Amino acid sequence: MLRIKKNEFVWVTQVTDSKVYLEDSFGKKISDDIETFEQEWSGIALAIEDIVDAGEPSYKEKYDKGLRKKIFEYTFMSSYMILLFALVYFSWMNDTAISILYKLILLFVNMTGCYIAYTLIKQEKFQINRLAQRFCKVGKHVDCFQVTRSNYSKFFGWLSWAELGIAYFSAVTLWVAIAPISSHWISPLWWLLLLPLPFTLWSLYTQAFLIRKWCLFCCTIVFILWLNALTRSKLDFD
Template sequence: MENNLLTAFLKVLKVKHTNVYSQKYFEEHPYNNSLYGLSTMLTHYRIENRGVRVKDISIDNLPQTPFVTSIGKSFVIVLEIANAEVKCLWNDKKINFTIDSFLKEWNGIVLIAQPDDLSIEPNYSKNRRNEIFKRLSKSLLFLSAMSFLLFFYIDYSIYLNIKTSILLILSLIGVYISFLLLSKEINGYNRSADYICSMLKQGDCNNILTSEYSQLLGLISWAEIGFSYFVFNLLVILLNPSWVRYLCIMNLFTLPYTFWSIWYQKYKMKTWCILCLSVQCILGSYFITGLFSGYLTFVNFNFIGFGIVGCLFIFCIIIINLLSTLYQQAKQKRILTYKINALKINEGVFVTLLKQQPYYSVSADDSNILFGNPDAKFKITIFSNPHCSPCRKMHTRVKVLLEARNDISVQYIFSSFNESLDISNKFLCSVYINKPIEVASLIYDEWFSNVSHTSQEIFDKYKLDLESVVVQEEFDRHIKWKKVTGISATPTILVNGYQLPTHYAIEDLLYLTKANI
């Protein structure tokens, strides 16, 4: 997978990160196509950064590398300025500009980042373990597949038959080449495929793979058919070598396609796809091997056996096509989700939807329990229950929001399932009243994160007065607000008194704190 701007910059800055998390975080970020968005992402990694506009565009005014800027409509990471050249990273590829050509395209806006010892990916250790596990899983899957192939290769003594071994090797190469084609067709990018395609100056795999005739009858791509064909050949050779002759006969039907593909690339598209040509070479080699090995014969031809082989091949095509379709649908769903998220964080859209929700009057008179910036215009109220499982999770999510922004306030109003549990509400009120806010925040974290404790253990640990007048007054405020509003569901989130719309999550508010509500 191609490294996106964030992942590439983190790598240049030598900040501890995982590709899986950083790629996903970048793709899901609603402002991933702007320097402002990149700045918020770097802040998420605890990297000090700032945007700078250089008024006098000249080589002397270029900031110290590395930094991110835009050239034309694309973002680049400037790695080094030396020997009259500007060395950059663009779309995860190293390119060099002459200083004059760079200054001509440069708009003078840069994003400078200065990581320190605290700069690191959130939950890096956990993310790293997950990434290693996924890599090991892929490696084990590959080793299992190779072991599977080797087992049947030895068990059926295929290694004693050079002709069949050659067909097996051709099928393996075909599986790899056609997989690269299929991957590039679906994703538009594959590092290995792009490297191979770039070998020919007149080559352009993308044009061929997206052309009018890249699919059979507009229903199934030739890449899918090719991948299915070679996988099927591989399995037949390993599982039932006696059917190899049918594979060689089936190969005859691929020869017209081979000539058509070469003609289409040369005369219709006037460009070459080196991967496609490789497939044609394999098909031709398959034919030659079958011809000189004696497999390509119709003596004692069994129509039933050939029919079974043909049906199995069609079945293989259907399976590959279904899997490919499911993958592409999942990809389109992710893209659609990203677009919806980008629409959701539009301040105008958010304010319009927010003001269509129920409004509840809420102020400091209803609860003094306030975290974050007390002067913030963006006020979040959390109606929570100390013993509610979703409320525990909500507290963790709110904590992340508070750490990321200094222009919001979070107010807590507590409820309980019954009167016997009111003591927990009083405890949390007493914690906030009697402890410094930093300590109170830590105790709240302990309460909401520790599912194994009992309430009494926490009470005994801190020994707070739960029956003082000031605690009772705070507790009564919460009870009164609950009765006046009639809200009972926990957790309920209010933004400046308006209930958060259903399709918004607390995390979305990270990008909406400037909204004029």
């Protein structure tokens, strides 16, 4: 059975003479005494009943569509990784060992940024994975969902910061993969790595003072952007 508490559905797992045991959408188990439960319960409940023809309409078609989407995503990611490593191999052949090390760091952190931004995009569309469930709602002050679905998460009201993030990290990743260590290639990359730093201050400000909730994924992206800027100074020229 489900009930609504503060606009949230939770499972009622057990009821005793004095306690009601609940489990929220993140798997967190909580309990209330009967009086508190009755005061907070909205009076709305959902019950699951096994009847003939029960089930989601057009389930098979939707399942097949979802399966095709997953196959496309995995195929795209595999092709992207193969292309990326091919570019790295042919573009870095004449680089020094220390330059390769710093470029590998940039590649790793920006690919991580891509993944986190992708996770935030799925979260905005209510496609929550296990990673989001574990880190997006911790205690009273950490709530990624409230941050990413706020009005401050949109650029000019229509493009989310997560979408901009995945575009930015993808661009940096490809640039690092194809760029030899020379002033002709690295100078634009320097500015690209510095460009989002004002956004990091805005992100921290909105989380701390406007939304008053923290998003661990967003803070990780802020950390990656600053790590990019610090790594930038370590790139050498021929």
